[in-house]
Structure formats: structure tokens, C-alpha cells
Amino acid sequence: MKNFRIEAAILAIGLLLLGVFIEKGFSTFAERDRSVSVKGLAEMEVPANKVTWPLVYKSLGNDLGALYDEIKRSNQTIIQFLKEKGLDEKEISVNAPEIIDLKAERYGNTQAENYRYNVTTVITVTSEKVDLVRGLISEQGELLKRGIAITSGEYRYNVQYEYTDLNKIKPQMIEEATKNAREAAKKFAKDSDSELGKIRHANQGQFSINDRDANTPYIKKVRVVTTVDYSLNN
Structure with a gap:
């Protein structure tokens, strides 16, 4: 009768290694998929031109x-x-x-x-x-x-x-909104015992221009909300 001890041992080691690799793969996938999505607001008052x-x-x-x-x-x-x-x-x-x-x-x-x-x-x-x-x-x-x-x-x-000079203030407002979004993401990462990683995706958002109030229509409030996705690291 043929002895299957060696084959069984090899099979057992192979299954063990396969389990380790699968566990490591799932862990890596989970780490890669950890992220936080935050919004950043920027507002500015400008005179109508x-x-x-x-x-x-x-x-x-x-x-x-x-x-x-x-x-x-x-x-x-x-x-x-x-x-x-x-x-x-x-x-x-x-x-x-x-x-x-x-x-x-x-x-x-x-x-x-x-x-x-x-x-x-x-x-x-x-x-x-x-x-x-x-x-x-x-x-x-x-x-x-x-x-x-x-x-x-x-x-x-x-x-x-x-107000027709939106392009002049767009870069400044987007920078401010992105900065505010990052501050919110850093706070989230700290509270979850993580480190903030790189930006995965960013959406500039729509600019809106409205009267500051009903009594001063010649002063406009410009507003933008950006959405930024950051990765989270252990």
C-alpha cells in the first residue's frame, strides 16, 4: 500500500500558505479601501461690478x-x-x-x-x-x-x-475650500487613530453668486463647496 504521508504533508503546508496569502490579501485590500470623504466650504463677499x-x-x-x-x-x-x-x-x-x-x-x-x-x-x-x-x-x-x-x-x-469676475477669485476660493476640507479630514483621521493619506478623488463643486441680503443687492456672496476623498493609513 502506497504511503501518502509526504503528499499529505505537502498538501497541508500548501493549504496553510494559501490561507496566509488570502488573509494578507484581504488585509491589504481592506487597507487600500479605507478612505474618508469630506467637504470644504469657502465664502467671499465681493462688490458687484x-x-x-x-x-x-x-x-x-x-x-x-x-x-x-x-x-x-x-x-x-x-x-x-x-x-x-x-x-x-x-x-x-x-x-x-x-x-x-x-x-x-x-x-x-x-x-x-x-x-x-x-x-x-x-x-x-x-x-x-x-x-x-x-x-x-x-x-x-x-x-x-x-x-x-x-x-x-x-x-x-x-x-x-x-459680479462678472468669478475667474479672478476662483483659484483662491478653491484653495481655501480644499484647505478646509483637509482640516476636516485630518480631524477625522485623528479621531479614528489613522493617518491621512493622499487625495484619491476631488470634486470642485459649483460656484454660486447671490445677494448678501435683500437690502444690499450690490454686495454679492460667492460660495463654493468642494468634495475631497482622502485615503486613510494605519
Whole structure:
């Protein structure tokens, strides 16, 4: 009868070594898969560098020809006012007037209307001279002395402030957000008795630009949240 002691011993040693390698492999895989995902926030307040200011006035009348002449004079008066205050002609645009025939209105009370035509005219200022325009907005009552009443309150014609130099501050904000993310990751690693490793994956996140608050729309809050995955080492 053949003796299988040597073969059995070899098989036992092979199984033992296989078990050691498998255990070591699982351990290495687990170590490699240990990571932490953190978010880093960066915020910055910046002044708006572009403003769009619609100046709106209305005209009433029964004769379109006379209304045309009146609107032309009023436009010239407003443009002259804006130029006197420091704006350039290229920063001023005159929109086509919006005419409503009150007698043609289906639900209008035509018997009570004293005028047939209601004309809305908009002159739009688009400028990077934000501080200058803000001052002019508070001085627009001066146009009353020149016979023009600027209307306000229509949601379509609100003053809009923008910040257009995002690319100038992006690197600084991303650096700050990444730094804040790393600080959070280091704290996590310390609490878990680990050492922080290299970045495995990073997502810059979306930048958002909003008004700081309802009372100061000319000051913008820029915000970005980055997501960073770090490996963890024993």
C-alpha cells in the first residue's frame, strides 16, 4: 500500500500558505479601501461690478404722432441727464416703446378712459460704474424738474447687480475650500487613530453668486463647496 504521508504533508503546508496569502490579501485590500470623504466650504463677499438700471416712464394721449414727439423729447432729456452725471452714450440704450390701445382692450372700461393710448418707454443703463449709478438712482427725482416722472415698482424693470469676475477669485476660493476640507479630514483621521493619506478623488463643486441680503443687492456672496476623498493609513 502506497504511503501518502509526504503528499499529505505537502498538501497541508500548501493549504496553510494559501490561507496566509488570502488573509494578507484581504488585509491589504481592506487597507487600500479605507478612505474618508469630506467637504470644504469657502465664502467671499465681493462688490458687484455691473449694474443694469431700467428707467421707465409712461405717456398718455389720443394722438400717436403727438405722443411720438413727446417721447422723443423725453428720451433726449433723460439721455442728457445721464450724460451730465458721467455716463457714456454706449452705456445707454433706448428700448422700443410699448403701446397699449385702451379702446382695443377687451376687458377695459372704454367709457371711463380719458386717453386712448398708454405708452411705456424704457431707457436702460448698463454700466460697470456701479457706485455712480447707485448715486444716480437716488437722484432720479431730479428728472421731475425736467418734466419726467420715472415710475417704479414693476417687477419687469428692477435694478440688477452682477459680479462678472468669478475667474479672478476662483483659484483662491478653491484653495481655501480644499484647505478646509483637509482640516476636516485630518480631524477625522485623528479621531479614528489613522493617518491621512493622499487625495484619491476631488470634486470642485459649483460656484454660486447671490445677494448678501435683500437690502444690499450690490454686495454679492460667492460660495463654493468642494468634495475631497482622502485615503486613510494605519
